[in-house]
Amino acid sequence: GNWIAPVLHLARQTIELRLKALLQTIVDRDHEVDERVLGKHDLSAIWGIGQDWLHSHGYALNRDARLEATNQLVAALHAVDPSGDLFRFSKSRQSRFGRNKSSDRVGVNYETFPSAFKQTVKLLLHWEAVLFREKLKVEMGWENDPYFDADDYPKTHQEAVRESAA
Numbered sequence: 001g002n003w004i005a006p007v008l009h010l011a012r013q014t015i016e017l018r019l020k021a022l023l024q025t026i027v028d029r030d031h032e033v034d035e036r037v038l039g040k041h042d043l044s045a046i047w048g049i050g051q052d053w054l055h056s057h058g059y060a061l062n063r064d065a066r067l068e069a070t071n072q073l074v075a076a077l078h079a080v081d082p083s084g085d086l087f088r089f090s091k092s093r094q095s096r097f098g099r100n101k102s103s104d105r106v107g108v109n110y111e112t113f114p115s116a117f118k119q120t121v122k123l124l125l126h127w128e129a130v131l132f133r134e135k136l137k138v139e140m141g142w143e144n145d146p147y148f149d150a151d152d153y154p155k156t157h158q159e160a161v162r163e164s165a166a
Contacts, residue, residue: 004108009087011117012043012077016084018124019046019074025131026053041084047074054127061127065154066119073116126153
């Protein structure tokens with residue numbers, strides 16, 4: 001049978017919920033951010049808003065070595081399953097070439113998927129935690145957060161070289 005469909009459904013759901021958690025944390029902080037996408041399944045739009053906000057507010061997301069894998073996985077999942085129903089049901093509501101899409105026609109690279117999924121989840125958890133800990137730091141009156149280092153994440157090769165030279 002098609003054992004990969006339930007696994008991909010759970011993976012896509014996990015990423016969608018992590019993206020929404022990050023965006024909700026951003027919305028709680030900045031009420032100007034459009035939160036309407038939180039009620040949708042559009043991974044590309046949710047990630048786009050979150051990523052743009054982090055960049056425009058000076059967060060070093062571009063230095064995170066996991067960003068490329070995250071961008072690729074979010075784009076791939078969105079391209080294959082834009083409505084979030086492909087792996088949930090035997091047939092999607094979306095159609096291509098006159099037929100409803102079905103999960104048995106989706107290919108997965110079993111060598112790269114686990115790593116990309118892990119990197120994506122860790123990146124999303126980290127940047128959500130950065131925003132949460134900044135809020136907590138203010139509420140607790142800390143000058144520095146004694147329990148969390150926002151710069152503790154894998155850096156891109158260029159950034160690692162730059163840091164070691166300093």
